[in-house]
Amino acid sequence: MFLVCGEALFDVFIAGSAGAHLQMAARPGGSPFNVAIGLARQEKPVQFFGGIANDMLGSRLVSALEADGVGVQYLVRLDAPTALGLVSADIGGNPEYAFYGVGTADRGITVQHLMRLDESIRAIHIGSFSAVVEPVGLTFETLIRRERGTRLISYDPNVRLNVEPSIEVWLARIExxxxxSDVIKISEEDVQLIYHGIQHAELAHRWLDAGAAxxxxxxxxxxxxxxxxxAFAEVDGKPVDxxxxxxxxxxxxxxxxxWLADTGNLAAGAASSIDSIHLHRMLEYAAQAAALTCTRLGADMPYKxxxxxxxxSRSTADRAWLG
Known part of the structure:
Protein backbone atom coordinates (compact mmCIF):
# COMPACT_ATOMS: atom_id res chain seq x y z
CA MET A 1 0.00 0.00 0.00
CA PHE A 2 1.06 3.59 -0.70
CA LEU A 3 0.65 6.61 1.56
CA VAL A 4 0.55 9.86 -0.42
CA CYS A 5 1.12 13.01 1.63
CA GLY A 6 0.34 16.56 0.58
CA GLU A 7 -2.17 19.13 -0.50
CA ALA A 8 -5.69 18.70 -1.80
CA LEU A 9 -7.32 21.83 -3.19
CA PHE A 10 -9.58 23.16 -5.91
CA ASP A 11 -8.33 24.58 -9.19
CA VAL A 12 -10.80 27.27 -10.30
CA PHE A 13 -10.82 28.09 -14.02
CA ILE A 14 -12.23 31.48 -15.02
CA ALA A 15 -13.71 30.83 -18.44
CA GLY A 16 -15.18 34.22 -19.21
CA SER A 17 -17.23 37.08 -17.91
CA ALA A 18 -20.46 38.91 -18.55
CA GLY A 19 -20.31 42.32 -16.95
CA ALA A 20 -19.48 41.88 -13.30
CA HIS A 21 -20.27 38.16 -13.38
CA LEU A 22 -17.50 35.59 -13.84
CA GLN A 23 -17.99 32.15 -15.33
CA MET A 24 -15.98 29.64 -13.31
CA ALA A 25 -15.40 25.90 -13.29
CA ALA A 26 -13.71 24.16 -10.38
CA ARG A 27 -12.13 20.74 -10.15
CA PRO A 28 -10.24 18.91 -7.38
CA GLY A 29 -6.48 19.09 -7.65
CA GLY A 30 -3.11 19.40 -6.03
CA SER A 31 -0.15 17.32 -7.15
CA PRO A 32 -0.26 14.75 -4.30
CA PHE A 33 -4.05 14.50 -4.64
CA ASN A 34 -3.57 13.68 -8.34
CA VAL A 35 -0.85 11.12 -7.59
CA ALA A 36 -3.12 9.35 -5.10
CA ILE A 37 -5.95 9.23 -7.65
CA GLY A 38 -3.50 8.01 -10.29
CA LEU A 39 -2.26 5.16 -8.10
CA ALA A 40 -5.82 4.09 -7.29
CA ARG A 41 -6.73 4.09 -10.98
CA GLN A 42 -3.70 1.89 -11.62
CA GLU A 43 -5.18 -0.60 -9.16
CA LYS A 44 -2.80 0.12 -6.30
CA PRO A 45 -4.05 0.35 -2.70
CA VAL A 46 -3.39 3.88 -1.51
CA GLN A 47 -4.16 6.13 1.45
CA PHE A 48 -4.05 9.95 1.47
CA PHE A 49 -2.56 11.92 4.36
CA GLY A 50 -3.31 15.62 4.37
CA GLY A 51 -5.36 18.40 5.90
CA ILE A 52 -8.82 18.85 4.44
CA ALA A 53 -11.28 21.52 5.44
CA ASN A 54 -14.48 20.97 7.35
CA ASP A 55 -16.40 22.87 4.68
CA MET A 56 -18.42 22.07 1.58
CA LEU A 57 -15.33 22.05 -0.63
CA GLY A 58 -13.46 19.81 1.78
CA SER A 59 -16.34 17.35 1.75
CA ARG A 60 -16.21 17.27 -2.04
CA LEU A 61 -12.47 16.54 -1.93
CA VAL A 62 -13.09 13.62 0.42
CA SER A 63 -15.87 12.34 -1.84
CA ALA A 64 -13.57 12.55 -4.87
CA LEU A 65 -10.90 10.49 -3.11
CA GLU A 66 -13.40 7.88 -1.96
CA ALA A 67 -15.02 7.66 -5.39
CA ASP A 68 -11.72 6.44 -6.85
CA GLY A 69 -10.98 4.10 -3.97
CA VAL A 70 -8.37 6.20 -2.18
CA GLY A 71 -8.36 5.48 1.55
CA VAL A 72 -9.09 8.36 3.91
CA GLN A 73 -7.98 6.72 7.16
CA TYR A 74 -5.14 9.24 7.58
CA LEU A 75 -7.04 12.38 6.59
CA VAL A 76 -7.16 15.22 9.11
CA ARG A 77 -10.26 17.43 8.95
CA LEU A 78 -9.59 20.97 10.11
CA ASP A 79 -11.68 24.08 10.75
CA ALA A 80 -9.89 26.10 8.10
CA PRO A 81 -10.76 27.01 4.50
CA THR A 82 -9.91 25.02 1.37
CA ALA A 83 -7.02 26.31 -0.74
CA LEU A 84 -7.93 27.66 -4.18
CA GLY A 85 -5.80 28.08 -7.27
CA LEU A 86 -7.28 30.47 -9.84
CA VAL A 87 -6.43 30.17 -13.53
CA SER A 88 -7.47 32.77 -16.08
CA ALA A 89 -6.15 34.24 -19.33
CA ASP A 90 -4.99 37.75 -20.10
CA ILE A 91 -6.07 39.74 -23.14
CA GLY A 92 -3.47 37.95 -25.23
CA GLY A 93 -4.64 34.51 -24.18
CA ASN A 94 -1.69 33.83 -21.89
CA PRO A 95 -2.50 32.07 -18.60
CA GLU A 96 -2.57 34.06 -15.40
CA TYR A 97 -2.46 32.42 -11.98
CA ALA A 98 -3.45 33.40 -8.47
CA PHE A 99 -3.28 31.28 -5.35
CA TYR A 100 -5.22 31.57 -2.12
CA GLY A 101 -3.63 29.34 0.48
CA VAL A 102 -2.66 31.28 3.59
CA GLY A 103 -4.27 29.73 6.64
CA THR A 104 -5.88 26.91 4.69
CA ALA A 105 -6.45 23.36 5.87
CA ASP A 106 -3.75 21.77 3.73
CA ARG A 107 -1.08 23.76 5.60
CA GLY A 108 -2.45 23.07 9.07
CA ILE A 109 -1.03 19.59 9.65
CA THR A 110 1.37 19.54 12.61
CA VAL A 111 3.59 16.86 14.11
CA GLN A 112 0.83 16.21 16.63
CA HIS A 113 -1.28 14.88 13.76
CA LEU A 114 1.26 12.16 12.87
CA MET A 115 -0.14 8.68 13.36
CA ARG A 116 1.38 5.23 13.63
CA LEU A 117 1.38 3.76 10.13
CA ASP A 118 -0.14 0.40 9.33
CA GLU A 119 2.39 -2.28 8.43
CA SER A 120 0.72 -2.67 5.04
CA ILE A 121 2.08 0.72 3.94
CA ARG A 122 5.22 -0.05 1.98
CA ALA A 123 5.89 3.31 0.33
CA ILE A 124 5.37 6.98 1.16
CA HIS A 125 5.18 9.72 -1.46
CA ILE A 126 5.47 13.42 -0.67
CA GLY A 127 5.72 16.40 -2.93
CA SER A 128 4.94 19.87 -4.15
CA PHE A 129 4.44 22.94 -2.01
CA SER A 130 3.09 21.10 1.03
CA ALA A 131 6.66 19.90 1.61
CA VAL A 132 7.83 23.53 1.82
CA VAL A 133 5.18 25.65 3.56
CA GLU A 134 4.76 25.42 7.31
CA PRO A 135 3.80 23.80 9.58
CA VAL A 136 2.95 20.96 7.20
CA GLY A 137 6.40 20.91 5.59
CA LEU A 138 8.16 20.17 8.86
CA THR A 139 5.48 17.59 9.67
CA PHE A 140 6.11 15.64 6.48
CA GLU A 141 9.88 15.88 6.95
CA THR A 142 9.45 14.50 10.47
CA LEU A 143 7.37 11.64 9.09
CA ILE A 144 9.89 10.53 6.51
CA ARG A 145 12.77 10.87 8.96
CA ARG A 146 10.85 8.49 11.20
CA GLU A 147 10.04 6.02 8.42
CA ARG A 148 13.26 6.23 6.39
CA GLY A 149 14.80 2.79 5.91
CA THR A 150 11.64 0.85 6.72
CA ARG A 151 9.51 2.02 3.78
CA LEU A 152 10.33 3.40 0.34
CA ILE A 153 10.30 7.21 0.33
CA SER A 154 9.37 8.95 -2.93
CA TYR A 155 9.73 12.70 -3.48
CA ASP A 156 8.79 15.14 -6.24
CA PRO A 157 9.68 18.81 -5.50
CA ASN A 158 7.12 20.10 -8.07
CA VAL A 159 8.13 23.71 -7.45
CA ARG A 160 5.34 26.30 -7.28
CA LEU A 161 6.69 29.83 -6.91
CA ASN A 162 3.19 31.30 -6.88
CA VAL A 163 2.76 29.59 -3.50
CA GLU A 164 6.26 30.04 -2.03
CA PRO A 165 8.18 32.64 -4.07
CA SER A 166 11.59 32.19 -2.43
CA ILE A 167 14.02 30.04 -4.39
CA GLU A 168 16.17 29.86 -1.26
CA VAL A 169 13.33 28.33 0.77
CA TRP A 170 12.71 25.73 -1.91
CA LEU A 171 16.40 24.89 -2.24
CA ALA A 172 16.88 24.46 1.50
CA ARG A 173 13.96 22.06 1.88
CA ILE A 174 14.78 20.13 -1.30
CA GLU A 175 18.35 19.61 -0.10
CA SER A 181 14.37 9.90 -0.15
CA ASP A 182 14.85 6.66 -2.06
CA VAL A 183 13.16 7.72 -5.31
CA ILE A 184 13.36 11.31 -6.55
CA LYS A 185 11.52 12.60 -9.60
CA ILE A 186 12.04 16.18 -10.72
CA SER A 187 11.17 18.05 -13.89
CA GLU A 188 13.77 19.63 -16.12
CA GLU A 189 12.05 22.99 -15.52
CA ASP A 190 12.51 22.65 -11.76
CA VAL A 191 16.16 21.68 -12.18
CA GLN A 192 16.74 24.85 -14.20
CA LEU A 193 14.77 26.99 -11.76
CA ILE A 194 16.43 25.76 -8.57
CA TYR A 195 19.88 24.65 -9.75
CA HIS A 196 20.46 27.12 -12.60
CA GLY A 197 21.69 25.00 -15.48
CA ILE A 198 23.49 22.19 -13.68
CA GLN A 199 24.03 19.13 -15.86
CA HIS A 200 21.39 16.47 -15.25
CA ALA A 201 23.91 13.70 -14.66
CA GLU A 202 25.84 15.80 -12.15
CA LEU A 203 22.71 16.51 -10.11
CA ALA A 204 21.55 12.90 -10.30
CA HIS A 205 24.86 11.54 -9.05
CA ARG A 206 25.00 14.16 -6.31
CA TRP A 207 21.63 12.93 -5.04
CA LEU A 208 22.62 9.28 -5.42
CA ASP A 209 25.74 9.97 -3.38
CA ALA A 210 23.50 11.60 -0.75
CA GLY A 211 21.52 8.38 -0.35
CA ALA A 212 18.92 8.17 -3.11
CA ALA A 213 18.40 4.86 -4.90
CA ALA A 231 22.57 1.95 -14.61
CA PHE A 232 21.26 4.79 -16.77
CA ALA A 233 18.31 4.87 -19.16
CA GLU A 234 16.60 7.43 -21.36
CA VAL A 235 13.42 7.54 -23.43
CA ASP A 236 12.28 10.04 -26.02
CA GLY A 237 9.09 12.01 -25.75
CA LYS A 238 5.89 10.52 -27.10
CA PRO A 239 4.33 12.55 -29.93
CA VAL A 240 0.63 13.12 -29.34
CA ASP A 241 -2.03 15.67 -30.18
CA TRP A 259 5.61 0.03 -12.12
CA LEU A 260 7.97 -0.24 -9.15
CA ALA A 261 5.23 -2.01 -7.20
CA ASP A 262 4.40 -4.38 -10.06
CA THR A 263 8.06 -5.37 -10.46
CA GLY A 264 8.80 -5.94 -6.78
CA ASN A 265 10.95 -2.85 -6.30
CA LEU A 266 9.14 -1.13 -3.43
CA ALA A 267 11.58 -2.12 -0.69
CA ALA A 268 13.69 0.79 0.54
CA GLY A 269 16.77 0.92 -1.67
CA ALA A 270 15.57 -1.77 -4.10
CA ALA A 271 15.49 0.65 -7.04
CA SER A 272 19.26 1.13 -6.79
CA SER A 273 19.97 -2.14 -8.60
CA ILE A 274 17.43 -2.07 -11.43
CA ASP A 275 19.32 -2.71 -14.66
CA SER A 276 19.23 -0.39 -17.67
CA ILE A 277 16.78 -2.55 -19.63
CA HIS A 278 14.21 -2.43 -16.85
CA LEU A 279 14.87 1.24 -16.12
CA HIS A 280 14.04 1.89 -19.76
CA ARG A 281 10.81 -0.11 -19.43
CA MET A 282 9.86 1.88 -16.34
CA LEU A 283 10.42 5.18 -18.15
CA GLU A 284 8.56 3.92 -21.21
CA TYR A 285 5.50 2.99 -19.19
CA ALA A 286 5.47 6.25 -17.23
CA ALA A 287 6.10 8.41 -20.31
CA GLN A 288 3.32 6.71 -22.25
CA ALA A 289 0.91 7.21 -19.35
CA ALA A 290 1.84 10.90 -19.20
CA ALA A 291 1.40 11.24 -22.96
CA LEU A 292 -2.08 9.76 -22.69
CA THR A 293 -3.00 12.36 -20.05
CA CYS A 294 -1.89 15.11 -22.44
CA THR A 295 -4.60 14.01 -24.90
CA ARG A 296 -7.26 14.77 -22.26
CA LEU A 297 -8.58 17.96 -20.76
CA GLY A 298 -7.27 18.65 -17.26
CA ALA A 299 -5.66 16.27 -14.78
CA ASP A 300 -7.71 13.26 -15.88
CA MET A 301 -5.55 10.47 -14.49
CA PRO A 302 -5.70 7.34 -16.69
CA TYR A 303 -6.79 3.90 -15.55
CA LYS A 304 -4.35 1.00 -15.91
CA SER A 313 -2.30 0.55 -30.04
CA ARG A 314 1.06 2.17 -30.72
CA SER A 315 4.31 0.86 -32.20
CA THR A 316 6.09 -2.34 -31.20
CA ALA A 317 8.85 -0.27 -29.60
CA ASP A 318 6.30 1.44 -27.38
CA ARG A 319 5.20 -1.98 -26.07
CA ALA A 320 8.70 -3.03 -24.97
CA TRP A 321 7.69 -2.75 -21.31
CA LEU A 322 5.51 -5.88 -21.77
CA GLY A 323 8.44 -8.15 -22.48
Whole structure:
Protein backbone atom coordinates (compact mmCIF):
# COMPACT_ATOMS: atom_id res chain seq x y z
CA MET A 1 0.00 0.00 0.00
CA PHE A 2 1.06 3.59 -0.70
CA LEU A 3 0.65 6.61 1.56
CA VAL A 4 0.55 9.86 -0.42
CA CYS A 5 1.12 13.01 1.63
CA GLY A 6 0.34 16.56 0.58
CA GLU A 7 -2.17 19.13 -0.50
CA ALA A 8 -5.69 18.70 -1.80
CA LEU A 9 -7.32 21.83 -3.19
CA PHE A 10 -9.58 23.16 -5.91
CA ASP A 11 -8.33 24.58 -9.19
CA VAL A 12 -10.80 27.27 -10.30
CA PHE A 13 -10.82 28.09 -14.02
CA ILE A 14 -12.23 31.48 -15.02
CA ALA A 15 -13.71 30.83 -18.44
CA GLY A 16 -15.18 34.22 -19.21
CA SER A 17 -17.23 37.08 -17.91
CA ALA A 18 -20.46 38.91 -18.55
CA GLY A 19 -20.31 42.32 -16.95
CA ALA A 20 -19.48 41.88 -13.30
CA HIS A 21 -20.27 38.16 -13.38
CA LEU A 22 -17.50 35.59 -13.84
CA GLN A 23 -17.99 32.15 -15.33
CA MET A 24 -15.98 29.64 -13.31
CA ALA A 25 -15.40 25.90 -13.29
CA ALA A 26 -13.71 24.16 -10.38
CA ARG A 27 -12.13 20.74 -10.15
CA PRO A 28 -10.24 18.91 -7.38
CA GLY A 29 -6.48 19.09 -7.65
CA GLY A 30 -3.11 19.40 -6.03
CA SER A 31 -0.15 17.32 -7.15
CA PRO A 32 -0.26 14.75 -4.30
CA PHE A 33 -4.05 14.50 -4.64
CA ASN A 34 -3.57 13.68 -8.34
CA VAL A 35 -0.85 11.12 -7.59
CA ALA A 36 -3.12 9.35 -5.10
CA ILE A 37 -5.95 9.23 -7.65
CA GLY A 38 -3.50 8.01 -10.29
CA LEU A 39 -2.26 5.16 -8.10
CA ALA A 40 -5.82 4.09 -7.29
CA ARG A 41 -6.73 4.09 -10.98
CA GLN A 42 -3.70 1.89 -11.62
CA GLU A 43 -5.18 -0.60 -9.16
CA LYS A 44 -2.80 0.12 -6.30
CA PRO A 45 -4.05 0.35 -2.70
CA VAL A 46 -3.39 3.88 -1.51
CA GLN A 47 -4.16 6.13 1.45
CA PHE A 48 -4.05 9.95 1.47
CA PHE A 49 -2.56 11.92 4.36
CA GLY A 50 -3.31 15.62 4.37
CA GLY A 51 -5.36 18.40 5.90
CA ILE A 52 -8.82 18.85 4.44
CA ALA A 53 -11.28 21.52 5.44
CA ASN A 54 -14.48 20.97 7.35
CA ASP A 55 -16.40 22.87 4.68
CA MET A 56 -18.42 22.07 1.58
CA LEU A 57 -15.33 22.05 -0.63
CA GLY A 58 -13.46 19.81 1.78
CA SER A 59 -16.34 17.35 1.75
CA ARG A 60 -16.21 17.27 -2.04
CA LEU A 61 -12.47 16.54 -1.93
CA VAL A 62 -13.09 13.62 0.42
CA SER A 63 -15.87 12.34 -1.84
CA ALA A 64 -13.57 12.55 -4.87
CA LEU A 65 -10.90 10.49 -3.11
CA GLU A 66 -13.40 7.88 -1.96
CA ALA A 67 -15.02 7.66 -5.39
CA ASP A 68 -11.72 6.44 -6.85
CA GLY A 69 -10.98 4.10 -3.97
CA VAL A 70 -8.37 6.20 -2.18
CA GLY A 71 -8.36 5.48 1.55
CA VAL A 72 -9.09 8.36 3.91
CA GLN A 73 -7.98 6.72 7.16
CA TYR A 74 -5.14 9.24 7.58
CA LEU A 75 -7.04 12.38 6.59
CA VAL A 76 -7.16 15.22 9.11
CA ARG A 77 -10.26 17.43 8.95
CA LEU A 78 -9.59 20.97 10.11
CA ASP A 79 -11.68 24.08 10.75
CA ALA A 80 -9.89 26.10 8.10
CA PRO A 81 -10.76 27.01 4.50
CA THR A 82 -9.91 25.02 1.37
CA ALA A 83 -7.02 26.31 -0.74
CA LEU A 84 -7.93 27.66 -4.18
CA GLY A 85 -5.80 28.08 -7.27
CA LEU A 86 -7.28 30.47 -9.84
CA VAL A 87 -6.43 30.17 -13.53
CA SER A 88 -7.47 32.77 -16.08
CA ALA A 89 -6.15 34.24 -19.33
CA ASP A 90 -4.99 37.75 -20.10
CA ILE A 91 -6.07 39.74 -23.14
CA GLY A 92 -3.47 37.95 -25.23
CA GLY A 93 -4.64 34.51 -24.18
CA ASN A 94 -1.69 33.83 -21.89
CA PRO A 95 -2.50 32.07 -18.60
CA GLU A 96 -2.57 34.06 -15.40
CA TYR A 97 -2.46 32.42 -11.98
CA ALA A 98 -3.45 33.40 -8.47
CA PHE A 99 -3.28 31.28 -5.35
CA TYR A 100 -5.22 31.57 -2.12
CA GLY A 101 -3.63 29.34 0.48
CA VAL A 102 -2.66 31.28 3.59
CA GLY A 103 -4.27 29.73 6.64
CA THR A 104 -5.88 26.91 4.69
CA ALA A 105 -6.45 23.36 5.87
CA ASP A 106 -3.75 21.77 3.73
CA ARG A 107 -1.08 23.76 5.60
CA GLY A 108 -2.45 23.07 9.07
CA ILE A 109 -1.03 19.59 9.65
CA THR A 110 1.37 19.54 12.61
CA VAL A 111 3.59 16.86 14.11
CA GLN A 112 0.83 16.21 16.63
CA HIS A 113 -1.28 14.88 13.76
CA LEU A 114 1.26 12.16 12.87
CA MET A 115 -0.14 8.68 13.36
CA ARG A 116 1.38 5.23 13.63
CA LEU A 117 1.38 3.76 10.13
CA ASP A 118 -0.14 0.40 9.33
CA GLU A 119 2.39 -2.28 8.43
CA SER A 120 0.72 -2.67 5.04
CA ILE A 121 2.08 0.72 3.94
CA ARG A 122 5.22 -0.05 1.98
CA ALA A 123 5.89 3.31 0.33
CA ILE A 124 5.37 6.98 1.16
CA HIS A 125 5.18 9.72 -1.46
CA ILE A 126 5.47 13.42 -0.67
CA GLY A 127 5.72 16.40 -2.93
CA SER A 128 4.94 19.87 -4.15
CA PHE A 129 4.44 22.94 -2.01
CA SER A 130 3.09 21.10 1.03
CA ALA A 131 6.66 19.90 1.61
CA VAL A 132 7.83 23.53 1.82
CA VAL A 133 5.18 25.65 3.56
CA GLU A 134 4.76 25.42 7.31
CA PRO A 135 3.80 23.80 9.58
CA VAL A 136 2.95 20.96 7.20
CA GLY A 137 6.40 20.91 5.59
CA LEU A 138 8.16 20.17 8.86
CA THR A 139 5.48 17.59 9.67
CA PHE A 140 6.11 15.64 6.48
CA GLU A 141 9.88 15.88 6.95
CA THR A 142 9.45 14.50 10.47
CA LEU A 143 7.37 11.64 9.09
CA ILE A 144 9.89 10.53 6.51
CA ARG A 145 12.77 10.87 8.96
CA ARG A 146 10.85 8.49 11.20
CA GLU A 147 10.04 6.02 8.42
CA ARG A 148 13.26 6.23 6.39
CA GLY A 149 14.80 2.79 5.91
CA THR A 150 11.64 0.85 6.72
CA ARG A 151 9.51 2.02 3.78
CA LEU A 152 10.33 3.40 0.34
CA ILE A 153 10.30 7.21 0.33
CA SER A 154 9.37 8.95 -2.93
CA TYR A 155 9.73 12.70 -3.48
CA ASP A 156 8.79 15.14 -6.24
CA PRO A 157 9.68 18.81 -5.50
CA ASN A 158 7.12 20.10 -8.07
CA VAL A 159 8.13 23.71 -7.45
CA ARG A 160 5.34 26.30 -7.28
CA LEU A 161 6.69 29.83 -6.91
CA ASN A 162 3.19 31.30 -6.88
CA VAL A 163 2.76 29.59 -3.50
CA GLU A 164 6.26 30.04 -2.03
CA PRO A 165 8.18 32.64 -4.07
CA SER A 166 11.59 32.19 -2.43
CA ILE A 167 14.02 30.04 -4.39
CA GLU A 168 16.17 29.86 -1.26
CA VAL A 169 13.33 28.33 0.77
CA TRP A 170 12.71 25.73 -1.91
CA LEU A 171 16.40 24.89 -2.24
CA ALA A 172 16.88 24.46 1.50
CA ARG A 173 13.96 22.06 1.88
CA ILE A 174 14.78 20.13 -1.30
CA GLU A 175 18.35 19.61 -0.10
CA UNK A 176 17.02 18.21 3.17
CA UNK A 177 14.42 15.93 1.61
CA UNK A 178 16.62 14.40 -1.09
CA UNK A 179 18.86 13.05 1.69
CA UNK A 180 15.84 11.21 3.11
CA SER A 181 14.37 9.90 -0.15
CA ASP A 182 14.85 6.66 -2.06
CA VAL A 183 13.16 7.72 -5.31
CA ILE A 184 13.36 11.31 -6.55
CA LYS A 185 11.52 12.60 -9.60
CA ILE A 186 12.04 16.18 -10.72
CA SER A 187 11.17 18.05 -13.89
CA GLU A 188 13.77 19.63 -16.12
CA GLU A 189 12.05 22.99 -15.52
CA ASP A 190 12.51 22.65 -11.76
CA VAL A 191 16.16 21.68 -12.18
CA GLN A 192 16.74 24.85 -14.20
CA LEU A 193 14.77 26.99 -11.76
CA ILE A 194 16.43 25.76 -8.57
CA TYR A 195 19.88 24.65 -9.75
CA HIS A 196 20.46 27.12 -12.60
CA GLY A 197 21.69 25.00 -15.48
CA ILE A 198 23.49 22.19 -13.68
CA GLN A 199 24.03 19.13 -15.86
CA HIS A 200 21.39 16.47 -15.25
CA ALA A 201 23.91 13.70 -14.66
CA GLU A 202 25.84 15.80 -12.15
CA LEU A 203 22.71 16.51 -10.11
CA ALA A 204 21.55 12.90 -10.30
CA HIS A 205 24.86 11.54 -9.05
CA ARG A 206 25.00 14.16 -6.31
CA TRP A 207 21.63 12.93 -5.04
CA LEU A 208 22.62 9.28 -5.42
CA ASP A 209 25.74 9.97 -3.38
CA ALA A 210 23.50 11.60 -0.75
CA GLY A 211 21.52 8.38 -0.35
CA ALA A 212 18.92 8.17 -3.11
CA ALA A 213 18.40 4.86 -4.90
CA UNK A 214 16.85 6.25 -8.09
CA UNK A 215 16.73 9.72 -9.67
CA UNK A 216 14.43 10.52 -12.60
CA UNK A 217 14.39 13.79 -14.52
CA UNK A 218 11.39 14.36 -16.77
CA UNK A 219 11.84 16.50 -19.87
CA UNK A 220 8.32 17.08 -21.16
CA UNK A 221 8.02 16.43 -24.87
CA UNK A 222 11.71 15.41 -24.92
CA UNK A 223 11.18 12.35 -22.72
CA UNK A 224 12.85 11.36 -19.44
CA UNK A 225 16.11 10.11 -17.96
CA UNK A 226 16.81 7.81 -15.01
CA UNK A 227 19.92 7.05 -12.99
CA UNK A 228 20.57 4.60 -10.17
CA UNK A 229 23.74 3.17 -8.65
CA UNK A 230 24.32 0.72 -11.47
CA ALA A 231 22.57 1.95 -14.61
CA PHE A 232 21.26 4.79 -16.77
CA ALA A 233 18.31 4.87 -19.16
CA GLU A 234 16.60 7.43 -21.36
CA VAL A 235 13.42 7.54 -23.43
CA ASP A 236 12.28 10.04 -26.02
CA GLY A 237 9.09 12.01 -25.75
CA LYS A 238 5.89 10.52 -27.10
CA PRO A 239 4.33 12.55 -29.93
CA VAL A 240 0.63 13.12 -29.34
CA ASP A 241 -2.03 15.67 -30.18
CA UNK A 242 -1.81 17.68 -26.97
CA UNK A 243 -4.98 19.11 -25.46
CA UNK A 244 -3.14 20.29 -22.36
CA UNK A 245 -0.32 19.11 -20.12
CA UNK A 246 -2.11 19.54 -16.78
CA UNK A 247 -1.48 16.45 -14.65
CA UNK A 248 1.12 14.92 -16.96
CA UNK A 249 3.87 15.04 -14.34
CA UNK A 250 1.59 13.58 -11.68
CA UNK A 251 0.57 10.81 -14.08
CA UNK A 252 4.24 10.04 -14.74
CA UNK A 253 4.82 9.88 -10.99
CA UNK A 254 1.93 7.53 -10.25
CA UNK A 255 2.77 5.32 -13.23
CA UNK A 256 6.41 5.06 -12.17
CA UNK A 257 5.46 4.11 -8.62
CA UNK A 258 2.92 1.62 -9.94
CA TRP A 259 5.61 0.03 -12.12
CA LEU A 260 7.97 -0.24 -9.15
CA ALA A 261 5.23 -2.01 -7.20
CA ASP A 262 4.40 -4.38 -10.06
CA THR A 263 8.06 -5.37 -10.46
CA GLY A 264 8.80 -5.94 -6.78
CA ASN A 265 10.95 -2.85 -6.30
CA LEU A 266 9.14 -1.13 -3.43
CA ALA A 267 11.58 -2.12 -0.69
CA ALA A 268 13.69 0.79 0.54
CA GLY A 269 16.77 0.92 -1.67
CA ALA A 270 15.57 -1.77 -4.10
CA ALA A 271 15.49 0.65 -7.04
CA SER A 272 19.26 1.13 -6.79
CA SER A 273 19.97 -2.14 -8.60
CA ILE A 274 17.43 -2.07 -11.43
CA ASP A 275 19.32 -2.71 -14.66
CA SER A 276 19.23 -0.39 -17.67
CA ILE A 277 16.78 -2.55 -19.63
CA HIS A 278 14.21 -2.43 -16.85
CA LEU A 279 14.87 1.24 -16.12
CA HIS A 280 14.04 1.89 -19.76
CA ARG A 281 10.81 -0.11 -19.43
CA MET A 282 9.86 1.88 -16.34
CA LEU A 283 10.42 5.18 -18.15
CA GLU A 284 8.56 3.92 -21.21
CA TYR A 285 5.50 2.99 -19.19
CA ALA A 286 5.47 6.25 -17.23
CA ALA A 287 6.10 8.41 -20.31
CA GLN A 288 3.32 6.71 -22.25
CA ALA A 289 0.91 7.21 -19.35
CA ALA A 290 1.84 10.90 -19.20
CA ALA A 291 1.40 11.24 -22.96
CA LEU A 292 -2.08 9.76 -22.69
CA THR A 293 -3.00 12.36 -20.05
CA CYS A 294 -1.89 15.11 -22.44
CA THR A 295 -4.60 14.01 -24.90
CA ARG A 296 -7.26 14.77 -22.26
CA LEU A 297 -8.58 17.96 -20.76
CA GLY A 298 -7.27 18.65 -17.26
CA ALA A 299 -5.66 16.27 -14.78
CA ASP A 300 -7.71 13.26 -15.88
CA MET A 301 -5.55 10.47 -14.49
CA PRO A 302 -5.70 7.34 -16.69
CA TYR A 303 -6.79 3.90 -15.55
CA LYS A 304 -4.35 1.00 -15.91
CA UNK A 305 -6.46 -0.59 -18.66
CA UNK A 306 -6.43 2.71 -20.56
CA UNK A 307 -2.63 2.85 -20.42
CA UNK A 308 -2.25 -0.74 -21.60
CA UNK A 309 -4.72 -0.23 -24.46
CA UNK A 310 -2.98 3.01 -25.39
CA UNK A 311 0.45 1.38 -25.50
CA UNK A 312 -0.75 -1.68 -27.38
CA SER A 313 -2.30 0.55 -30.04
CA ARG A 314 1.06 2.17 -30.72
CA SER A 315 4.31 0.86 -32.20
CA THR A 316 6.09 -2.34 -31.20
CA ALA A 317 8.85 -0.27 -29.60
CA ASP A 318 6.30 1.44 -27.38
CA ARG A 319 5.20 -1.98 -26.07
CA ALA A 320 8.70 -3.03 -24.97
CA TRP A 321 7.69 -2.75 -21.31
CA LEU A 322 5.51 -5.88 -21.77
CA GLY A 323 8.44 -8.15 -22.48
Missing amino acids: QLVKL LVVITRGERGARAWNHS VIDTVGAGDTFQSAMLS ADIIDWMC
